[in-house]
Structure formats: structure tokens, C-alpha cells
Amino acid sequence: MNRNFKTIERWFDGDASSETAAKALVASDPRCAAHLETLKTLRKGAQEIAHRHTIEPAQFPAFMEGIRERLEPTRRHYRGVLTVASAIAASLIAAISIFIIATPAPENVSAEVEQVNTSIEGAEVGYYNTENGTMTVWVEIPEGDLP
Amino acid sequence: MTFAALATTATLILTPLAAQEASEARPAPVHVSLIAVQATYRGHQERKFDDSIVSIRETVEDLKQFDDFRKLREAKTVVTYGEETKIPLDSRYTLFLKPIEQASHDRIRCDVRVHMRVEEQEKKPDGASGEQSAEPKYKEVLRCTLVAVSEKPFKVGGLKLDEGQLVLILTLRNADPANNG
Numbered sequence: 020m021n022r023n024f025k026t027i028e029r030w031f032d033g034d035a036s037s038e039t040a041a042k043a044l045v046a047s048d049p050r051c052a053a054h055l056e057t058l059k060t061l062r063k064g065a066q067e068i069a070h071r072h073t074i075e076p077a078q079f080p081a082f083m084e085g086i087r088e089r090l091e092p093t094r095r096h097y098r099g100v101l102t103v104a105s106a107i108a109a110s111l112i113a114a115i116s117i118f119i120i121a122t123p124a125p126e127n128v129s130a131e132v133e134q135v136n137t138s139i140e141g142a143e144v145g146y147y148n149t150e151n152g153t154m155t156v157w158v159e160i161p162e163g164d165l166p
Numbered sequence: 167m168t169f170a171a172l173a174t175t176a177t178l179i180l181t182p183l184a185a186q187e188a189s190e191a192r193p194a195p196v197h198v199s200l201i202a203v204q205a206t207y208r209g210h211q212e213r214k215f216d217d218s219i220v221s222i223r224e225t226v227e228d229l230k231q232f233d234d235f236r237k238l239r240e241a242k243t244v245v246t247y248g249e250e251t252k253i254p255l256d257s258r259y260t261l262f263l264k265p266i267e268q269a270s271h272d273r274i275r276c277d278v279r280v281h282m283r284v285e286e287q288e289k290k291p292d293g294a295s296g297e298q299s300a301e302p303k304y305k306e307v308l309r310c311t312l313v314a315v316s317e318k319p320f321k322v323g324g325l326k327l328d329e330g331q332l333v334l335i336l337t338l339r340n341a342d343p344a345n346n347g
Contacts, residue, residue: 129318133275135310144308144324149228156278156310158324 024054031058127152194341195246196265196274202239202255205232205323206330222335225319229333238332244341250277258283259325259332260304272316274338280308280325314338 023044030041044051074082128148135156137144142160149155201219205226208214210233215223219237226235238256245251250264262279269275281304307325314320316339323333 127318128315130312130314130320133311133313135308135312137308138305139307144310146310151224151227152318153225153228154312154314154320155228156308156312156320156322158308160324160326 023048023051027051027055028058031055128154130154132156193247193268195244196276197339197341198241198243198245198251198263199337199339200239200241200253200261200263201237201335202241202261203333203335204236204238204327204330205229205333206234206236207232208234210234222319225321225335226333229323232330234330235333255280255332255334256327258327259307261334263336265338266311268340269313272340273313274316274340275311275313276338278308278310278312278322278336279306280322280334281305282307282325316340 026037027041027044030037041055045055046052129152132146132154135144135146137158139158139160142158144156144158146154146156201222203219203222203226213223213233213235215235216237218240219235222235226232239253241253243251243253245263245265247265247267250262253261253263255261260281260283262277262281264277264279266275266277283302284305308322310322312320314336317337319335319337321333321335323331325332
């Protein structure tokens with residue numbers, strides 16, 4: 020069978036010496052006829068792949084319009100996300116601002132220092148509130164000095 | 167009859183007002199609570215407190231440089247506004263606390279001063295040297311004016327002890343519960 024197919028293939032590729040034998044095989048054997056059809060289909064497909072499409076200057080605007088149409092839905096998607104993100108950010112800023120403005124001064128602070136001083140030479144005195152609201156007045160004395 | 171009714175009504179109205187005025191003129195005294203602590207670093211794995219001062223744990227939470235807290239002095243006293251109370255803390259330091267005024271219904275403006283005993287080393291004019299005078303001399307080492315919230319502790323510290331540092335935890339409270347909000 021392979022020999023018959025090769026005879027057909029040689030004829031198909033242009034070998035005139037195989038023409039008579041090949042035609043006889045195609046006429047007498049349906050499998051050889053089917054093989055010839057397959058060869059024709061393959062050739063046609065290969066020719067279509069090999070054919071290069073070119074865009075003429077007149078077709079270029081339409082070509083670009085097609086690209087734009089493909090890209091635009093994606094752009095619309097990002098625009099929506101950005102809009103939502105901006106709205107969320109604006110809401111957050113507004114909420115934080117309202118919270119800061121509306122929140123009264125900390126009620127849990129234990130004291131407010133009005134004035135503080137020390138007469139210890141080289142020492143510094145300051146005050147701060149701890150996380151739990153405990154006012155702390157603290158004297159920082161240089162090392163080695165007493166008190 | 168009408169006059170008696172009017173007089174009774176006036177008395178009922180004016181008596182509480184007069185009492186309130188008198189109360190405002192002389193605010194109730196202030197309860198002062200003091201815990202004086204020696205704070206040191208001894209390398210404990212966990213912070214240690216004397217059993218009687220465990221309650222100050224939260225108040226000294228921020229003093230990470232210390233891990234050992236020992237009570238030097240605990241005192242409770244009642245002071246009227248304008249009066250100064252004197253509380254000796256140890257052989258060196260003395261606390262003076264003076265409620266100045268009631269700043270609001272639950273706030274008390276007060277002066278807190280710490281005096282330190284100073285050694286008398288100067289030569290006397292007659293030539294005698296180095297002798298201690300009979301009355302020890304004190305130097306004001308810290309002075310602070312603050313408005314304290316009634317019943318909330320605040321602390322004053324940093325003064326050096328022979329070992330460690332002095333921390334005072336003070337709580338003031340208006341004596342009259344009606345004034346505490």
C-alpha cells in the first residue's frame with residue numbers, strides 16, 4: 020500500500036513518469052483516491068499559510084480602529100476601579116477628619132501640667148502622658164550627680 | 167395665713183441657696199493619697215513589686231528602665247484648699263503638696279514641691295568647720311503646678327536615691343462625693 024501511495028505522491032509532486040500508474044491506482048483503489056484528496060487538502064492549507072496579508076495604506080485607519088475597539092473595554096474597566104477607589108479614599112478621609120474633629124480631648128488623662136521646674140544643676144524636667152492616661156512628671160538628672 | 171405661706175416658701179427656697187453659696191465659698195477639703203516608691207533595675211525576668219503596692223503596676227507601666235519597685239512611704243491625708251501638707255519621704259526628701267483651688271467639679275489645681283535635705287558644709291563665720299547645724303537645711307529640687315483629675319493617679323519621679331530613683335504616685339480626691347461628678 021505504501022508503494023502505491025508513494026507512486027501517487029511522486030505524481031502529485033510533478034513526476035510525469037508516474038502519471039499513468041498513479042491515475043490507474045486512483046481510479047481502481049478508493050484508498051489511493053482518498054490519499055490524493057488528502058494531499059490536495061494539505062497543499063491548499065500550506066499555500067494559505069504561506070500567503071502574507073498586507074495592510075494597504077487605505078486600510079490602516081480601519082486596522083487601528085479595530086485595535087482601539089479591542090482595547091477600550093479594558094480601559095473602561097480600569098476607569099471604574101479608579102472611580103470606586105477614589106470614592107473610598109475620599110470617604111475615608113472625610114470619616115477620619117470627622118472623627119478627629121468630633122473626638123473630644125482625652126478624658127482619661129489624669130492631670131494637666133501648668134508649670135514645672137527644677138533647681139538641680141544640669142537637670143531637665145519634663146512631663147508626658149502614658150498610654151493609659153497617667154500624667155508623669157520626670158526629672159532627668161545627669162549621671163553621677165546627686166540628687 | 168397668706169403671709170405665713172409666703173414666708174415658708176421663701177425659707178424653703180433661700181435656705182438651700184444659702185447653703186450652696188456657703189459650700190462654694192469653702193470647697194470641701196482634698197483627700198491626698200501618696201505612695202513613694204524606690205524604683206531600681208535588678209535584672210529580674212519579671213517586674214517585682216512589694217505586695218502592698220501591686221496596685222501601682224499600671225501607673226508605672228511606662229517606666230521600662232526599672233524592674234523592681236519597693237515602697238518607701240505610703241500616706242493618706244486630708245488637706246483644705248490653700249493649706250500645704252508636708253510629707254517626709256525618706257531621710258533626704260520631703261514632699262509638700264498644696265491644693266490651690268477647685269478648677270472644676272472634678273479637677274483640682276495644686277502645687278507639688280519636693281525638697282531635698284542638703285548637707286551643711288560651709289564654714290561658720292566664727293571659724294568652726296564642718297559641723298552640722300541643729301536645723302537641717304532643705305533645697306527645693308522640684309516644683310510643679312498641675313490640674314489633677316479627682317481620683318486619677320499621676321506620678322512624679324526621677325530624683326535619685328542612694329540606689330535607684332524616687333517615684334511618687336499621687337491621687338487627689340475631692341472630699342465631698344457630690345463634687346466628684
